[in-house]
Amino acid sequence: xxxxxxxxxxxxxxxxxxxxxxxxxxxxxxxxxxxxxxxxxxxxxxxxxxxxxxxxxxxxxxxxxxxxxxxxxxxxxxxxxxxxxxxxxxxxxxxxxxxxxxxxxxxxxxxxxxxxxxxxxxxxxxxxxxxxxxxxxxxxxxxxxxxxxxxxxxxxxxxxxxxxxxxxxxxxxxxxxxxxxxxxxxxxxxxxxxxxxxxxxxxxxxxxxxxxxxxxxxxxxxxxxxxxxxxxxxxxxxxxxxxxxxxxxxxxxxxxxxxxxxxxxxxxxxxxxxxxxxxxxxxxxxxxxxxxxxxxxxxxxxxxxxxxxxxxxxxxxxxxxxxxxxxxxxxxxxxxxxxxxxxx
Numbered sequence: 001x002x003x004x005x006x007x008x009x010x011x012x013x014x015x016x017x018x019x020x021x022x023x024x025x026x027x028x029x030x031x032x033x034x035x036x037x038x039x040x041x042x043x044x045x046x047x048x049x050x051x052x053x054x055x056x057x058x059x060x061x062x063x064x065x066x067x068x069x070x071x072x073x074x075x076x077x078x079x080x081x082x083x084x085x086x087x088x089x090x091x092x093x094x095x096x097x098x099x100x101x102x103x104x105x106x107x108x109x110x111x112x113x114x115x116x117x118x119x120x121x122x123x124x125x126x127x128x129x130x131x132x133x134x135x136x137x138x139x140x141x142x143x144x145x146x147x148x149x150x151x152x153x154x155x156x157x158x159x160x161x162x163x164x165x166x167x168x169x170x171x172x173x174x175x176x177x178x179x180x181x182x183x184x185x186x187x188x189x190x191x192x193x194x195x196x197x198x199x200x201x202x203x204x205x206x207x208x209x210x211x212x213x214x215x216x217x218x219x220x221x222x223x224x225x226x227x228x229x230x231x232x233x234x235x236x237x238x239x240x241x242x243x244x245x246x247x248x249x250x251x252x253x254x255x256x257x258x259x260x261x262x263x264x265x266x267x268x269x270x271x272x273x274x275x276x277x278x279x280x281x282x283x284x285x286x287x288x289x290x291x292x293x294x295x296x297x298x299x300x301x302x303x304x305x306x307x308x309x310x311x312x313x314x315x316x317x318x319x320x321x322x323x324x325x326x327x328x329x330x331x332x333x334x335x336x337x338x339x340x341x342x343x344x
Contacts, residue, residue, distance in 0.1 A: 045242050051080045053090040053102030056206055056276045057286075058231075059268070060125075060293060061103055063257035066271040073249050085185050088112075088158040091234065094119050100239040101250065105160025105204065106230045110310045113328055114319035120330035122235045122247055123254075124302050125293040127228035131286070132164050132204040133219040135211060137196065145172035145221055151199035152180045154189035160229055161202040163309050166316065167226040168202070176316050193217075204229070206278055206286040213282055228305055233295065240330045247332075254295040262292050298329055 050070070054061040064070055070079050084090040087104030088111060094102050095117035112119060134153070136142045142151070145168050155161050169176055182189075182198050186207045193201040193211070200220060203211070211217045223229040233250070240247065261268040265287065273283045298306075306325045313319045 047074060047077045047243055047246055049078050049080065050074060050101065050246070051082060051099045053082050053084055053093060053099045055084055055086065055090065055103070056278070057131075057204060058103045059261055059272060059287065059290060060254045060257040060295065062272050062275055063260055063268060064253055066275055067257075067260075069253050069257070070250075073253060074246070085187065086156045086159050088156065091117065091119060094234060094236060097236065099236070101233065101235045103231060103233050105163075106227070106232065106306060106309045107158055107160050107163045107313070109232055109234060109328075110306070110313055110323060110325070111158040111319060113310075113323045113325070114313075114321055118237050119234050120237055120240050120328050121232050121298055121306075121325075122240055122330050123233035123251060123295050124298045125231040125233075125258075125295055126291055127230055127305075128290055128293070129223035129225075129227060129229050130289040131208070131223065132161055132202070132227065132229050133208050133222045134165065134168050135193070135201045135203060135208065135217040136199065136220050137193075138216040138218050140199070140218065142199065142220060145169075146174065148172060148200060148220075149174055149178045150180075152182050152197075153200045153202060154182045154184050154192050154198040155202040156185055156189065157181075157183040159204070160227070161204055162318075163312065164223055164227045164229070165202040166312050166318075168221050170312075171221075171226060205289060206276070206282055209285040209289070210278060210282045213279070213285065230302060230305060231293070232298075232306075235330070237330075244332050251295050258293045258295070261287065261290075297331060303329060 052061065052070075054065070056062070065081050082093070082099065084093070087108030090099070090102045090104055091108045091112040093099050095112060109119070109121060134145075142148065148169065149172075153165060155165050165181065166176070169179055182192065184192060186203060189198070189201050189203065190207065190211060192198045194215065201211075212219070233254075235247070269280050269283045269287065272278070272287075273280045276283070303325055310319070310323045310325055314322055
């Protein structure tokens with residue numbers, strides 16, 4: 001009689017999890033972009049290195065890092081963690097082959113795809129519209145979005161805040177040419193904002209919370225009604241195609257980390273504050289604005305929302321060519337999942 005090894009049992013369970021999760025989020029089948037057809041999934045290779053890009057806003061990843069969860073799940077893999085100030089820099093490293101996996105907001109993948117970077121969407125978290133804002137000084141005379149006309153506004157180019165600003169300008173009834181975007185990294189933008197060399201700053205948490213608490217900056221608008229501020233997990237194409245098992249583990253652990261954030265808030269605040277150097281009050285406010293964020297493949301509505309982001313940047317001439325978001329959405333290879341789940 002044949003017996004089932006613990007390894008095969010675990011692997012089968014993980015692949016079944018990935019298949020079920022994909023079905024739940026409305027996905028099946030391979031990547032549809034013909035450009036990826038030649039990169040069809042091959043036999044899984046040993047996962048020797050897993051390099052993960054993250055930002056201070058990536059609460060689930062920060063919890064995993066601080067708890068050493070992935071090192072336990074991948075005992076034969078060297079797991080490396082690389083911090084980035086914003087999504088554009090992270091995706092540049094991913095497309096250059098310096099990372100396997102990372103998290104960004106909505107805009108960075110659009111700019112990367114338009115630039116021909118090789119990467120794929122593998123997962124998403126639910127929207128976080130309250131976690132980004134267009135900030136002004138507390139004593140600023142600006143009270144409404146139309147008053148941004150003629151003003152200088154700091155923003156990280158290609159970041160989620162960039163799209164928030166695009167939508168804020170649109171809602172104000174203004175043209176993009178009616179404002180002067182000042183493209184700065186978050187650290188440089190905060191310095192410019194505090195010395196009042198810009199009139200406003202489009203930014204996301206935890207920078208938003210930190211500035212709000214330290215100098216009582218005022219939100220002229222948040223993402224509510226403007227941008228869903230979606231968060232996406234992206235991967236290199238070789239990693240996605242060769243390690244569906246690992247992506248299943250990542251989904252499982254990231255969702256577990258989110259439950260920890262929701263159910264053990266004081267401990268989560270302590271871990272995130274200890275890692276980031278942020279005040280516990282800042283982390284607490286940041287997490288209050290963040291809804292429950294389990295991880296799974298992109299839903300049809302999330303893909304449609306992301307396509308609107310891409311179309312908005314194209315209309316303004318901020319990306320050089322049209323992109324079809326669905327072309328680089330990776331899904332679990334159904335044939336491999338089905339075959340692997342029946343193996344002893």
